[in-house]
Amino acid sequence: MFALSSTALLGLALLAAPAEATERAPLPTCETGTRHIELDASAPRKTPEVCIRPELSLTLLFDAKLARVEVGGRERFRRVELAAASLTLVASDALHDAERVPVTVYFQDDGAPTSATFMLVVHPSQAERQVEVSRHERTLASYRQGEQQARAEAQQCREEKARLQAECSGQSGLTGLIENGWLGEKGVVARRLKGVTSRPGEPLEVRDVISYRAVGPKKGRVAVELELFNGGTVTWTPTGAALVGSKREELTGLTVRSLEPIPPGKSKRIVVELDAEESEARGTYTLKLWTGEAGAGGVNLDGVTFP
Secondary structure (H helix, E strand, O other): OEOOOHHHHHHHHHHHOOOOOOOOOOOOOOOOOEEEEEOOOOOOOOOOEEEEOOOOEEEEEEOOOEEEEEEOOHHHEEEEEEOOOEEEEEEOOOOOOOOEEEEEEEEOOOOOOOEEEEEEEEOOOOOOOEEEEEOOOOOHHHHHHHHHHHHHHHHHHHHHHHHHHHHHHOOOHHHHHHHOOOOOOOOEEEEEOOOOEEOOOOOEEEEEEEEEEEEOOOOEEEEEEEEEEEOOOOOEOOOEEEEEEOOOOEEOOOEEEOOOOEOOOOEEEEEEEEEOOOOOOOOOEEEEEEOOOOOOOOEEEEEEOOO
16 A cells, blocks of 8 residues: 555546457347347348356246257357256356357247347356247237336436436535545545456556545445556457456446547556445456457456455
């Protein structure tokens, strides 16, 4: 730990303020809750993409009995279990972020379509746990379930929007820290991290990392500030982040600030922050960053800790 220098003071303001890349498609948008997919034999459609994560199970439920399944790279799945009308998959750690694995199921009857193909996409943070697949018209109960789920997600978005607006409309600087209840008698503790590294072949190189913790009378806040150098050939813009612990536990409620493009050969600083009490966000984490740009690739930064 060290005394608050000009760099640490910059971190204070950030807390309070509102290798060669391979060609890859951007990550899909992952749905929460139960997802519904309808198959239409009369019209060709894009292969549905389903988000998965290693060691988390995905269950595909069908309205018709299955005959067999073909899984690309089946040896990289810890579990492939085909039942009468369902398929359960558990990927292993052999699958890496942004990888795509095709899965094709074949139906027992002669109805159309006779098979269906899905593209499993390894997402850095999110996973879809249950997907209901219909070859025939969905039931009224199924539509009602989807409507209830959509309303719940919309309410969650409204609450998150209100929280962010309240934070952004508040005071900046030390006043913002005080008003939000993040600044207590201990102030803000900063730590320069020396052991944070990116993985071989990833497009961004980490140049400087400082983590922060502020614990006030109402709540606490942690943040990690990074200088990232783009050594690839594609402009890289962060669009999402996750902090994952050694036991696969994930810190929630992350906010990524300074979402500016990082051109090839240039460096920029970004900040990832979240609410955390004094006893929370302890241990060592991997910071996962991803982008929606094709060909840019994701980044895994190991060794992130907080004071």
